[in-house]
Amino acid sequence: MQLSSPRLRAALLAAASLTLVAAVLPPPKPLGIGDRLFPELGNPGYDVLSYDLSLTYKDNRTPLDAVTAIEARALAPLERINLDFTHGTVASAQVNGEPARFESAGEDLVLTPAHPVAANTPLRITVRHSSDPRGSADGGWVTTEDGLAMANQADAAHRVFPCNDHPADKAYFTFRITAPEGYTAVANGLPGALPAARAAGATEWTYRTLHPMATELAQVSIGRSAVLHRTGPHGLPLRDVVPAADRERLEPWLLKTAGHIEWMEQRVGRYPFENYGVLIARARTGFELETQTLSLFENGLFAGEAEGYPEWYVEAVMVHELAHQWFGDSVTPRTWSDLWLNEGHATWYEALYADGLGKYSLDRRMREAYQRSDQWRAAGGPPAAPKAAAPGQKIGLFRPVVYDGAALILYALREEIGTAAFDRVERRWVAEHKDATAGTEDFVRLASQEAGRDLTAFLRPWLYGEKTPPMPGHPDWSAPVKQKAAPGTAGKTAPGTAPKPAPAQEADGKTV
Structure with a gap:
């Protein structure tokens, strides 16, 4: 029988071709x-x-x-x-x-x-x-x-x-x-x-x-939501997405974003994307997430003291996810072993912001992290070579060692090369790798250039060592000692969902 339809003939020939190709390929x-x-x-x-x-x-x-x-x-x-x-x-x-x-x-x-x-x-x-x-x-x-x-x-x-x-x-x-x-x-x-x-x-x-x-930064939200528009620094469009029923209650928090962006821009340069905003979801996830241009937050984070979250802590977490827009989103890790570059930097600016509010000093937080660092390295591996997550625990990669343990590396670097050189490193890092990927060796190379000397021997133990090196400028900081982590220092997690342990912080004597 002759096939009179060109479309049908083409479809059958394509199907036959696929069958022949599949027959000669391995499974x-x-x-x-x-x-x-x-x-x-x-x-x-x-x-x-x-x-x-x-x-x-x-x-x-x-x-x-x-x-x-x-x-x-x-x-x-x-x-x-x-x-x-x-x-x-x-x-x-x-x-x-x-x-x-x-x-x-x-x-x-x-x-x-x-x-x-x-x-x-x-x-x-x-x-x-x-x-x-x-x-x-x-x-x-x-x-x-x-x-x-x-x-x-x-x-x-x-x-x-x-x-x-x-x-x-x-x-x-x-x-x-x-x-x-x-x-x-x-x-x-x-x-x-x-x-x-x-x-x-x-x-x-x-x-x-x-x-x-x-792909890990894609965000789609579907709900009975209010979408709020305003303008941020230098005309940057700001867009927040919140449950419509919570709009009025959340408005005071949403108004803080423009100031947070100004604060970050003063330290690392212009915001790298087309717009920004927060997506607040009525869900219990156990994490917040830096989805590109639209960071995801749990609604409960903004419940205030009733949930144990003081205002300064919530603001610091908002800055953490905002900082990721530069560190992790615009400059993306080349491999997942480079995760410390994301979380270490976001934790660094979160801690720096809290320090500026006079609520939790950076030096105190870093000294406490130093005391726990060996314990974190033993449990999760060194910051730049973390252990893989256990089977069935996909968010297990997001351990304290890649949060405060990695921020500790940045603190050590600043102590070693000075604040001015450190600030140049930060600005160059996000400028030179914008919209690209970069890894640990790239960071070491750039830091060495700004320091005017090869920092490989200094940074390698901090990045890959089983034990935490001595902290420059702080001979009074004794070698890390074993101790039980305070409640919450492992961060908040939600079994089986995407990761974002909220870094542990102490507020008015209370660990949250």
């Missing part, structure tokens, strides 16, 4: 880029340039319908393409406009294109899939009282959408979110278009980032 297997802490995270062979993610939300009990479109460039010849993806069902896949075979291998989605992809050529991938918010014990979607939010750190973005889920491969993002009447959807970046009406009273919201972003 698919999960791949990774060899990260020491997450060896199967990320995928070799291509560089993602952009994601275009469409999500249709119904309710928290129903998987979202989704389409993920990826623009990439092949770095090597590819007979198969691995994407990180789990917790969803794939309906179809295309590579460069043609149907592609799809299979699962571990937490990878493995695509077999109709034709091998040549090196140094464009790569266009489209996957139609579901995104399941249920059973989010491993992170990704976070269920709130009125909808959803996203918390992907460290390795949970691929529980939401197919991606190259490693911070080394940053990309631009477009989000298209359809939500029922009465709901508001927000995402990283700026609105890409006015909200558009869809069937049955639903609305589609579109957002685009103007700077590349790691």
Whole structure:
């Protein structure tokens, strides 16, 4: 029988081609880029340039319908393409406009294109899939009282959408979110278009980032939210997203953000992105998270003394997540072993801010950290070579050693090279690596340049040593001693969700 339909003929030929290709290839297997802490995270062979993610939300009990479109460039010849993806069902896949075979291998989605992809050529991938918010014990979607939010750190973005889920491969993002009447959807970046009406009273919201972003920093919030707009330093657009019912109560906190940005800019330079704001969710996560341009906070953090959080502490935590916009978001760690550069710097500016409020001196906090440092290193490894999380404890990587233990390195560096040189290091670091990735050796090299001498021998024991070195300028600080950590010093955690232990701090004699 002759096939009279060109479209049908092409479809059958493509299917036959896929079957023949699959027959000669070995079974698919999960791949990774060899990260020491997450060896199967990320995928070799291509560089993602952009994601275009469409999500249709119904309710928290129903998987979202989704389409993920990826623009990439092949770095090597590819007979198969691995994407990180789990917790969803794939309906179809295309590579460069043609149907592609799809299979699962571990937490990878493995695509077999109709034709091998040549090196140094464009790569266009489209996957139609579901995104399941249920059973989010491993992170990704976070269920709130009125909808959803996203918390992907460290390795949970691929529980939401197919991606190259490693911070080394940053990309631009477009989000298209359809939500029922009465709901508001927000995402990283700026609105890409006015909200558009869809069937049955639903609305589609579109957002685009103007700077590349790691997958772990993506944020989508869907809820009965109020979106508040104001202007920050030098005309910076500020956008806060809060439960509509809590708008009035939260307003005094939201008004503080502009001052926090001014404070940070005085120390490290201009804010690096297109806008900023806080997303306050009615959820108990046990962490706050620096999602790019829109930091995620628990509603309970702003409950005041009733929850044991004094005002100065809450402000310091807000500065912690803001500082991450420079350290971790704009300058992203090349590997997860470089996490100390994120958390150490955010903790440093959090502590510096609290010191300026006269509530918890930096010297006191660093001396207390010094006393516990050996204990933290024994439990979690040295700051720049942390131990991997135990099986089933994915947020276990976020231990005190990469928070106050890492801030202690910055304190030691400042004591060694002086405040002026240290401040130059900080400004150069965020300026020279803006919108890029960088690692520990890059930081050592830059610090050495500003100090006018090679600091490798000084910094290596602080970064990689099993024991904490002597603190420059403080001969009275005795060698660290073993002691029980005060309650809360391990930080707050939420089992199975994305990480952000709140650094332990003492307020008026009370540990929170």
